[in-house]
Amino acid sequence: MLHEMSWTEAKEYFTKNDMAILPVGSNEQHGPQNPLGTDHLIAKAIAEETAKRTGVLCLQVVPFGVSSHHRQFWGTIYISPRIFKKYVRDVCLALNYYGVRRIVIVNGHGGNLPALMELARELREEEVFMSIFQWWEVAGKLLPDLFKSEERGHAGAEETSMNLALHPHIVDMDKAVDEKPRRHFTQTDGITLPFDTVDKTSSGVFGKSTTASAEKGKEIFKVVVNELVKHVALLKKAKTEDLMQKSKV
Ligand SMILES: [Zn+2]
Numbered sequence: 660m661l662h663e664m665s666w667t668e669a670k671e672y673f674t675k676n677d678m679a680i681l682p683v684g685s686n687e688q689h690g691p692q693n694p695l696g697t698d699h700l701i702a703k704a705i706a707e708e709t710a711k712r713t714g715v716l717c718l719q720v721v722p723f724g725v726s727s728h729h730r731q732f733w734g735t736i737y738i739s740p741r742i743f744k745k746y747v748r749d750v751c752l753a754l755n756y757y758g759v760r761r762i763v764i765v766n767g768h769g770g771n772l773p774a775l776m777e778l779a780r781e782l783r784e785e786e787v788f789m790s791i792f793q794w795w796e797v798a799g800k801l802l803p804d805l806f807k808s809e810e811r812g813h814a815g816a817e818e819t820s821m822n823l824a825l826h827p828h829i830v831d832m833d834k835a836v837d838e839k840p841r842r843h844f845t846q847t848d849g850i851t852l853p854f855d856t857v858d859k860t861s862s863g864v865f866g867k868s869t870t871a872s873a874e875k876g877k878e879i880f881k882v883v884v885n886e887l888v889k890h891v892a893l894l895k896k897a898k899t900e901d902l903m904q905k906s907k908v
Pocket residue numbers: 689697698767768813814818
């Protein structure tokens with residue numbers, strides 16, 4: 660962890676390594692049973708475990724993200740995509756000042772993805788390679804039978820299970836609910852609508868959350884960390900020229 664090092668230790672790391680892991684998340688409602696910090700706490704846990712196993716430096720988690728669509732639920736701290744992108748960019752450029760050219764973002768909140776993708780493309784033009792990891796994509800792909808689709812929504816059983824595995828003292832399963840998200844009458848196939856969470860659910864839960872369990876969460880954590888460790892090893896091995904933008908053909 661960078662913040663636990665002295666500057667002389669940091670100097671030693673950066674002169675020998677050009678890679679770092681940065682977890683980012685959000686502080687937003689996750690139904691009545693989960694902590695507001697769910698997305699950044701899960702990202703932090705995955706990033707730190709991966710850092711431990713790979714020897715790659717890990718930074719403190721960026722706790723706030725692009726969450727204005729949850730703001731009607733109390734305690735959601737939302738920042739604009741523009742500011743989020745700028746903030747993460749400045750963190751990456753500070754790393755780059757010490758020679759870092761490979762950055763793995765562990766993103767705990769899907770709403771951050773468009774801003775992160777824009778940033779990753781910009782940074783690549785500046786010869787910094789940034790990859791983005793999202794744990795629920797791995798869970799859906801590698802553990803397809805662990806949860807049904809209605810358990811994989813926001814604050815659903817899958818996400819709640821991760822919280823139960825990682826920090827059970829801040830989950831209150833007595834308050835867990837199941838709520839089928841409402842479908843707006845203008846919704847037809849192929850349409851994306853600019854609605855907030857409150858337009859679709861009253862509890863903040865999308866789907867089923869009462870079936871969450873710590874055991875399932877532990878299983879997901881193991882599988883997603885293994886997958887990220889694989890990526891970090893590949894990125895570490897990659898030649899810089901294989902990561903950077905190609906010149907015109
Ligand atoms: Zn979440």
